[in-house]
Amino acid sequence: MIVTGDWVVPVRGRPIPGGAVLTRGPRIEMVGPLESVVAAAPDDTVETFGGHVLMPGLVNAHTHLSLTVLSGLIPPMPLRQFLERVTSAVLCLTDDDFAASATWGALRSLSCGVTCVGDMAYGPEPLASCADVGVGGVFYWEVLGLDAADLSGELAEREFPADVGTCSVGRTRCGISPHTPYTSGPELLRATWNIAHRHGVGFALHVAESAAEQDLMHRGAGLLRETADRLAHGFRPPGVGSVEYLEGLGVLDGAVAVHCVHLEPGDAARLAAHAQGVVVCPRSNRHLGNGDAPVAELSSVGVPMALGTDSAASNEDLDLFEEARAAHRLDPTLTPGRMLAMLTSEGAEVLGLSGMCGALAPGLQADIAIVRTGATEDPVGALLREGGAAAMTGVVSSGIWRVRDGNPARSTASVERAAARARAAAERALA
Ligand SMILES: [Zn+2]
Numbered sequence: 001m002i003v004t005g006d007w008v009v010p011v012r013g014r015p016i017p018g019g020a021v022l023t024r025g026p027r028i029e030m031v032g033p034l035e036s037v038v039a040a041a042p043d044d045t046v047e048t049f050g051g052h053v054l055m056p057g058l059v060n061a062h063t064h065l066s067l068t069v070l071s072g073l074i075p076p077m078p079l080r081q082f083l084e085r086v087t088s089a090v091l092c093l094t095d096d097d098f099a100a101s102a103t104w105g106a107l108r109s110l111s112c113g114v115t116c117v118g119d120m121a122y123g124p125e126p127l128a129s130c131a132d133v134g135v136g137g138v139f140y141w142e143v144l145g146l147d148a149a150d151l152s153g154e155l156a157e158r159e160f161p162a163d164v165g166t167c168s169v170g171r172t173r174c175g176i177s178p179h180t181p182y183t184s185g186p187e188l189l190r191a192t193w194n195i196a197h198r199h200g201v202g203f204a205l206h207v208a209e210s211a212a213e214q215d216l217m218h219r220g221a222g223l224l225r226e227t228a229d230r231l232a233h234g235f236r237p238p239g240v241g242s243v244e245y246l247e248g249l250g251v252l253d254g255a256v257a258v259h260c261v262h263l264e265p266g267d268a269a270r271l272a273a274h275a276q277g278v279v280v281c282p283r284s285n286r287h288l289g290n291g292d293a294p295v296a297e298l299s300s301v302g303v304p305m306a307l308g309t310d311s312a313a314s315n316e317d318l319d320l321f322e323e324a325r326a327a328h329r330l331d332p333t334l335t336p337g338r339m340l341a342m343l344t345s346e347g348a349e350v351l352g353l354s355g356m357c358g359a360l361a362p363g364l365q366a367d368i369a370i371v372r373t374g375a376t377e378d379p380v381g382a383l384l385r386e387g388g389a390a391a392m393t394g395v396v397s398s399g400i401w402r403v404r405d406g407n408p409a410r411s412t413a414s415v416e417r418a419a420a421r422a423r424a425a426a427e428r429a430l431a
Pocket of ligand 1: 206
């Protein structure tokens with residue numbers, strides 16, 4: 001199949017006027033001017049999108065797709081109370097509910113052009129749900145409140161792959177996450193990190209999200225003290241901030257550090273020296289009253305930086321373009337090129353998926369977002385301005401149409417019914 005529009009923005013490489021993408025099965029075979037692509041594949045059908053810009057599928061580097069049915073059910077509130085509300089809702093959801101919630105989240109992601117995620121998973125459901133509808137990425141099994149000695153039993157029960165080979169199937173990758181430094185004790189942080197490194201899989205955690213977290217780290221006091229006492233077995237306040245604490249434990253190496261709002265002097269450099277990348281979630285941070293991440297400082301130290309919506313429970317929607325515009329408000333010096341990269345190639349880099357997605361290039365997954373911009377001489381600026389669910393005319397992932405004419409390419413009625421049932425159960429639990 002050949003897809004062409006007014007412009008192709010490959011991200012790696014300059015925008016191509018009248019460009020086209022040739023896909024072969026799940027992969028991209030060629031990207032270039034329409035005439036040369038047609039000359040190379042004269043028998044392929046050509047899909048033409050006037051007034052549109054083609055870009056790679058977006059990478060939403062921090063999601064909790066299993067929680068999508070909680071969208072709009074929990075009003076803005078401080079993080080500790082928010083986590084309590086989420087926990088009481090989650091406890092009443094079945095595995096089928098999680099699967100329905102994740103599938104619904106994956107479909108909503110596709111409708112915004114997102115084809116890859118870094119998802120915090122409680123078990124195998126989101127991975128299966130996403131694989132089913134054509135969303136790839138890293139699915140981090142999230143553990144917390146355990147003794148390190150119980151980790152392998154817990155992971156086995158939650159169907160984390162015991163053999164390394166099955167951690168990487170098709171366009172999905174398994175990872176592991178110890179949630180936060182205040183819900184996993186130091187031994188559990190080390191044990192999860194060791195498993196991630198033994199398996200060669202991703203390791204991600206929420207870091208320095210709230211002022212309360214830093215209060216706990218420095219003084220052993222504040223809103224999260226009780227949570228830490230209950231869940232972070234063996235935790236002693238280290239007297240330093242979260243990033244320095246994780247560095248001292250040796251678990252910052254190769255980590256994906258999510259949020260990084262309340263950084264302390266030297267933390268950005270620590271992240272740049274050790275972490276695989278940082279994910280910023282500006283709208284979720286505001287929603288939970290956690291403040292604003294120091295995007296300009298992170299940007300200046302050279303640590304790869306991705307964008308995440310966080311869960312639909314703590315955001316208005318899963319629209320990553322809105323997240324990019326929110327990040328730009330925090331650091332207006334971010335160039336259009338950098339913002340585009342954060343939405344795509346840099347997001348893939350943070351998740352360790354540069355060989356799979358994040359650009360339009362031969363060999364990568366055929367993930368294409370087709371964005372209605374109108375006629376433009378500035379395709380990158382137009383994408384950043386106009387991009388979003390309302391402008392998403394088409395989405396292809398693994399070479400298959402997922403969104404066509406602005407609508408899901410296949411019926412979503414059964415998913416919506418199952419998600420509505422899960423949502424009703426969560427609503428009852430929260431009443
Ligand atoms: Zn999160």
